[in-house]
Amino acid sequence: MRLEDELKEMLIRELKLVDVKPEDIKDEDPLFGEGLGLDSLDAVEVVVLLQKNYGIEVKGMENNREVFSSIKALADFVRSKKPQA
Amino acid sequence: MEILGIGIVSPLGNGAEAFWQGLGREHGPATAERSVATSQGPRALTLFESSDAGLERFASRASLRRMDSFGKWALLAASLALEDAGLALGDAEKRRTGLALATGYGCQNATYAFLDEVIDHGDKCASPTHFANSVHNALASQISLGLGIQGPCQTLSAFEQSPMHALWCARGWLESGTVDRVLAGFGDESCGLLEYAIAATAQRPAEGQRVLPWNEGSFKVGTGYAALLLGPDGGRPGALRLGCLEQLSAPPEQAFARHRAVFVQAHGQRGPGSLHESWMALGNAVETRPFLGAMPTSQGFDIAAAALSLRHGQLRPAPKGSALLKPGDSLACVQADTDGGYHVACLHKD
Amino acid sequence: MSQGPVMVTGMGCVSALGLGAALSHQRLLEGGRAPGLPTLFRADCKEYGLVFEALAAPPVLGAGSRTNAMAFLAADEALAAARLELPSLDPARVGVCLGTTVGCSLNDEVFYRYFHGQEMPGPEAFVRYLSGNPAQALARRLGLRGPAVSVGNACASGTDALGLARRWLLDGLCDAVLAGGCDELCRTPYLGFTSLLNTSPEPCRPFDRARRGLNLGEGAAVLILESAAAAQARKAPVQGRISGYGSAVDAHHATAPHPEGRGLKAATARALGEAGLKPADIAFINAHGTATPANDQVEGRSMLEIFGPGAVLVSTKGATGHALGAAGALEAAFTLMALNDGQVGPTLGFEEMDPAIGLAATRAKTPVKGSAAISNSLAFGGQNSVLVLQRA
Numbered sequence: 044m045r046l047e048d049e050l051k052e053m054l055i056r057e058l059k060l061v062d063v064k065p066e067d068i069k070d071e072d073p074l075f076g077e078g079l080g081l082d083s084l085d086a087v088e089v090v091v092l093l094q095k096n097y098g099i100e101v102k103g104m105e106n107n108r109e110v111f112s113s114i115k116a117l118a119d120f121v122r123s124k125k126p127q128a
Numbered sequence: 129m130e131i132l133g134i135g136i137v138s139p140l141g142n143g144a145e146a147f148w149q150g151l152g153r154e155h156g157p158a159t160a161e162r163s164v165a166t167s168q169g170p171r172a173l174t175l176f177e178s179s180d181a182g183l184e185r186f187a188s189r190a191s192l193r194r195m196d197s198f199g200k201w202a203l204l205a206a207s208l209a210l211e212d213a214g215l216a217l218g219d220a221e222k223r224r225t226g227l228a229l230a231t232g233y234g235c236q237n238a239t240y241a242f243l244d245e246v247i248d249h250g251d252k253c254a255s256p257t258h259f260a261n262s263v264h265n266a267l268a269s270q271i272s273l274g275l276g277i278q279g280p281c282q283t284l285s286a287f288e289q290s291p292m293h294a295l296w297c298a299r300g301w302l303e304s305g306t307v308d309r310v311l312a313g314f315g316d317e318s319c320g321l322l323e324y325a326i327a328a329t330a331q332r333p334a335e336g337q338r339v340l341p342w343n344e345g346s347f348k349v350g351t352g353y354a355a356l357l358l359g360p361d362g363g364r365p366g367a368l369r370l371g372c373l374e375q376l377s378a379p380p381e382q383a384f385a386r387h388r389a390v391f392v393q394a395h396g397q398r399g400p401g402s403l404h405e406s407w408m409a410l411g412n413a414v415e416t417r418p419f420l421g422a423m424p425t426s427q428g429f430d431i432a433a434a435a436l437s438l439r440h441g442q443l444r445p446a447p448k449g450s451a452l453l454k455p456g457d458s459l460a461c462v463q464a465d466t467d468g469g470y471h472v473a474c475l476h477k478d
Numbered sequence: 479m480s481q482g483p484v485m486v487t488g489m490g491c492v493s494a495l496g497l498g499a500a501l502s503h504q505r506l507l508e509g510g511r512a513p514g515l516p517t518l519f520r521a522d523c524k525e526y527g528l529v530f531e532a533l534a535a536p537p538v539l540g541a542g543s544r545t546n547a548m549a550f551l552a553a554d555e556a557l558a559a560a561r562l563e564l565p566s567l568d569p570a571r572v573g574v575c576l577g578t579t580v581g582c583s584l585n586d587e588v589f590y591r592y593f594h595g596q597e598m599p600g601p602e603a604f605v606r607y608l609s610g611n612p613a614q615a616l617a618r619r620l621g622l623r624g625p626a627v628s629v630g631n632a633c634a635s636g637t638d639a640l641g642l643a644r645r646w647l648l649d650g651l652c653d654a655v656l657a658g659g660c661d662e663l664c665r666t667p668y669l670g671f672t673s674l675l676n677t678s679p680e681p682c683r684p685f686d687r688a689r690r691g692l693n694l695g696e697g698a699a700v701l702i703l704e705s706a707a708a709a710q711a712r713k714a715p716v717q718g719r720i721s722g723y724g725s726a727v728d729a730h731h732a733t734a735p736h737p738e739g740r741g742l743k744a745a746t747a748r749a750l751g752e753a754g755l756k757p758a759d760i761a762f763i764n765a766h767g768t769a770t771p772a773n774d775q776v777e778g779r780s781m782l783e784i785f786g787p788g789a790v791l792v793s794t795k796g797a798t799g800h801a802l803g804a805a806g807a808l809e810a811a812f813t814l815m816a817l818n819d820g821q822v823g824p825t826l827g828f829e830e831m832d833p834a835i836g837l838a839a840t841r842a843k844t845p846v847k848g849s850a851a852i853s854n855s856l857a858f859g860g861q862n863s864v865l866v867l868q869r870a
Contacts, residue, residue: 048409058193059193059194060460061189061190061193061195062188062189062190063374082731082734083731083733084194084256084731084732084733084734085733087256087673087674087675088255088256088257090675091252091254091255091256091673094247094252094253094524095253100252100524102524102525114255133510165598166598167598167600167805173710185680193663194732222729223726231630233581233584234582234630235494235583236583238581239584239585239666240590241618242585242592242666242669242670243585243590243591243594243666247590247591247594248667251521251523251665251669252522254525254669254670254672254673256674256675256733259666259670259671259674260667260674260732260858261671262581262583262585262666262670263579263630263632263858263859264583264630264631264632265630265631265632265858265859266732266858267860268727268859268861269727269732269858269859269860269861270732270859271832272727272728272729272859272860273729273730273731273732273860275729276729277727277729278726278727278728278729278741278744279725279726280636280724280725280726280727280745280748281631281725281726281727281859281861282629282631282642282725283629283630283631284627284628284629284642285582285611285627285628285629285630286611286613286614286626286628287608287611287614289614289626289627290627293625293627295644296625296649296651297642297645299649300645300646300649301645303649304481304645304648306748314798320593321584321589321590321593322584324593325584325601325603328598328599328600328601329601329603329604329605331770341525350590355629361538375570375624375625377623385631389636419718420521431588443660450625452821456726457826465618467614467623469623
């Protein structure tokens with residue numbers, strides 16, 4: 044499975060995004076604000092999910108807004124930390 | 129205070145009508161028998177289960193995604209209370225509505241979901257959402273978000289004394305004109321740890337050990353959420369009035385003489401010679417435990433049952449003898465607490 | 479009488495500043511602080527938020543938890559300061575109202591770990607929990623039979639407990655209340671706030687342009703509250719008054735405050751209204767001031783809007799950390815002592831004003847003129863609570 048699709052399933056499952064299917068989320072869509080409409084609590088939850096599912100540590104949020112801006116950005120970030128993902 | 133609306137999430141079903149019907153039947157509460165392993169062998173518990181059936185009428189699934197089941201019960205009960213009162217709150221009214229919530233155990237499942245992540249995956253995997261749901265006032269947050277309520281808010285906890293504190297708080301706000309109405313809520317949930325702890329706690333407590341107040345000897349674990357929409361005494365004919373709200377240090381035996389019937393929570397004091405037994409022997413004592421199990425905030429449900437009895441002119445649960453209520457009849461709800469006090473609330477219909 | 483002041487006749491404080499109300503005020507004026515990594519427990523975090531531990535607090539015989547031990551210490555100090563002889567009072571007319579976050583939950587992690595691992599731990603932790611509700615435990619310890627309840631409003635609990643206790647007195651439910659808050663530092667809130675990315679690995683910087691987050695703390699404070707009539711009748715030593723209380727929820731978000739401070743402004747208006755005061759009457763503001771980007775922004779801007787650019791703003795969390803359920807009670811005590819002394823201390827950690835806030839906090843000991851001040855607490859779930867306090 045593409046990492047992008049894996050991440051979509053993770054977000055839907057863990058953030059309990061009922062009524063959203065993976066095919067509804069485009070790789071380039073914004074995740075926060077518009078697009079998927081996630082908020083600040085989801086953002087910190089995603090940080091934990093990256094730790095739990097990929098063993099990636101994200102420290103603080105200030106430098107990471109671009110990383111979380113879309114599925115594609117998130118997948119690129121995961122690949123940069125875990126090339127084998 | 130006047131009881132304007134009643135909302136119930138309970139093992140008998142959800143909504144005042146389902147609750148009322150359930151109290152009229154000999155059987156019916158949703159229960160599950162649990163056998164809990166303890167170091168002294170297995171112990172049987174009966175869990176009285178609640179659900180959030182019907183919440184979809186008030187809130188979209190998307191808006192509920194963060195809430196755990198306890199939060200959903202609280203939001204549902206509050207929504208049902210407003211519906212029962214026939215009220216839809218405008219913006220100004222939302223600012224003049226208070227929340228006074230009582231809980232004994234608080235948000236247990238969220239607390240243990242948080243610890244599960246920490247234990248299974250490590251400290252770095254603690255979930256902020258579970259943490260936010262585990263604080264005692266998470267239910268207040270969810271009710272206020274779900275209904276847009278912006279008035280004052282208190283979440284109060286003192287085990288079986290909690291309901292009385294929520295009612296005193298509500299009364300204080302109404303009488304001082306701080307708010308025009310109050311949603312008072314009473315509820316507890318259960319979880320694996322609680323069931324284990326209840327099962328493992330000795331039935332004969334050691335000297336000085338505080339008795340397991342609401343389940344000793346019976347192991348009937350109640351769950352649910354009851355909400356009352358309260359307003360100031362308006363003097364309307366037919367209004368359901370809630371008053372007295374006293375804390376006494378002697379058993380309120382006169383309550384049995386003065387009122388048509390008394391709803392009894394004399395937790396833990398069961399068996400021959402106990403307070404519970406002596407009260408139940410009086411002709412006009414009723415108890416909701418067979419229908420709802422028992423939990424710290426049970427008195428809140430008793431008050432709801434008493435209010436519905438007055439509304440219908442008929443006593444439920446059924447007492448010995450006639451269940452008919454005459455105009456002018458009043459009811460009392462008494463909670464005996466483990467510190468030797470008694471909390472009494474009285475209701476009548478104008 | 480449904481409005482009006484209630485008297486504060488005694489105060490007791492336990493925090494990282496040390497033991498004792500007067501000592502705490504002295505240290506706040508002097509401005510020293512020493513947050514560090516947690517020593518009370520171990521945690522495995524990618525970044526460690528600093529904490530303010532109340533290590534001077536000794537264990538107390540009969541207290542089932544550090545939370546309750548600190549509450550008992552603070553209560554003893556407050557009773558002595560108030561010269562309140564409990565045996566001379568009707569125990570049914572003395573209440574206890576304490577705010578707490580960890581004190582009401584069964585979050586004994588050791589007990590849970592055994593259960594989670596499918597071992598069968600003894601039930602002692604549960605038995606201790608049933609006797610451990612802070613307000614009930616304090617009432618039981620002192621033989622009190624009046625209303626006793628713990629307030630679970632997260633970070634606003636201490637302020638809300640004082641507000642509720644004042645209401646009890648005005649409603650005639652009792653004649654005196656031991657009111658305040660208590661919370662010990664432990665793993666669950668430490669890991670929880672860390673997971674929210676709300677904590678700072680540096681000493682916290684309330685209202686500062688470069689602030690990064692809060693430092694957790696712990697402690698307890700108890701104030702003896704009495705009706706004006708009761709205090710006068712026994713010629714009680716009056717330390718000050720609580721003349722107003724306001725509370726309002728934002729109904730905006732589970733963890734973030736309303737960006738325009740909707741609930742905080744409503745609570746402030748309510749509190750001032752009860753006290754019969756205007757913003758110009760307020761000598762200073764003891765802010766919630768946790769040093770998180772969100773809280774300080776919303777709170778700072780709201781205070782600027784209500785009280786104007788000349789407002790004196792102080793956050794004592796720079797010196798104590800965020801003591802959760804104890805915070806509002808500690809801060810009420812600090813506010814009264816500052817009013818009586820005519821000066822507030824520096825906001826430790828504050829150096830440069832944040833232009834997005836537009837209000838500076840105190841950088842040094844600052845004289846305050848006037849007889850009234852406010853103390854704010856904001857909490858998860860959009861809870862906003864404000865007290866109006868007046869000098870003796």
